[in-house]
Amino acid sequence: MKIGFEKYNLQDEILKSLKDLGYNKPTKVQEKVIGEALLNKDLLVKAQTGTGKTAAFVIPICEKIKWEDNNPQALILSPTRELAIQINEDVKNIGRYKRIKSTALYGKSPFKDQERELKAKCHIVIGTPGRVLDHIDRGTFNVKELKYLVIDEADEMLNMGFIKQIEGVIRRIPKKKVTMLFSATLPEEIKSLSAKYLDRPVEIKI
Numbered sequence: 001m002k003i004g005f006e007k008y009n010l011q012d013e014i015l016k017s018l019k020d021l022g023y024n025k026p027t028k029v030q031e032k033v034i035g036e037a038l039l040n041k042d043l044l045v046k047a048q049t050g051t052g053k054t055a056a057f058v059i060p061i062c063e064k065i066k067w068e069d070n071n072p073q074a075l076i077l078s079p080t081r082e083l084a085i086q087i088n089e090d091v092k093n094i095g096r097y098k099r100i101k102s103t104a105l106y107g108k109s110p111f112k113d114q115e116r117e118l119k120a121k122c123h124i125v126i127g128t129p130g131r132v133l134d135h136i137d138r139g140t141f142n143v144k145e146l147k148y149l150v151i152d153e154a155d156e157m158l159n160m161g162f163i164k165q166i167e168g169v170i171r172r173i174p175k176k177k178v179t180m181l182f183s184a185t186l187p188e189e190i191k192s193l194s195a196k197y198l199d200r201p202v203e204i205k206i
């Protein structure tokens with residue numbers, strides 16, 4: 001029996017980067033999420049930070065990215081600039097050998113620099129909801145080819161009052177896509193967000 005990441009039939013480039021990172025076997029949340037995500041299921045995941053939840057969505061997304069396509073294929077929403085930067089690091093590490101291009105978008109940082117990165121080849125965008133919405137509305141972020149949406153630390157985003165912006169983003173991106181919602185807690189607001197925007201999600205609790 002294979003206990004490592006080999007069982008998912010991931011591309012060699014992805015397996016090689018996991019090996020470099022010293023990720024020898026999936027954590028609990030990765031064990032439950034990766035297989036379902038590779039099947040393009042919508043997911044509602046209750047998991048805390050420190051469980052390996054970031055790689056749980058970054059691994060299948062990096063696997064699914066089509067390198068030839070120039071417009072963003074995945075969008076990851078994060079409550080803070082710090083978390084967006086951290087997720088971007090994880091994407092760069094896991095996507096290294098596949099040469100995956102990613103950009104982090106957040107406020108209080110020059111719009112122009114972010115615009116330039118979005119103009120170049122960019123497979124994955126990680127950002128805070130307000131700044132992401134700004135780029136979409138100014139036409140600097142082309143969302144037409146988005147196939148994956150991750151709402152990370154959803155309860156944090158709700159606590160910070162980002163619900164309007166999250167819904168604004170969802171309204172502007174393609175309806176046909178895979179959505180994964182990650183949250184440390186599942187209060188009513190998160191359940192209703194899930195009911196409204198996720199399609200028969202697989203529920204995973206760690």
Ligand code: AMP
Nearest residue numbers: 023025026027049050051052053054055
């Ligand atoms: P996270 O919950 O995403 O903040 O991840 C917590 C920590 O676990 C990070 O430092 C990751 O680099 C590490 N990590 C994630 N997946 C694995 C794995 N499969 N094996 C070992 N460490 C991991």
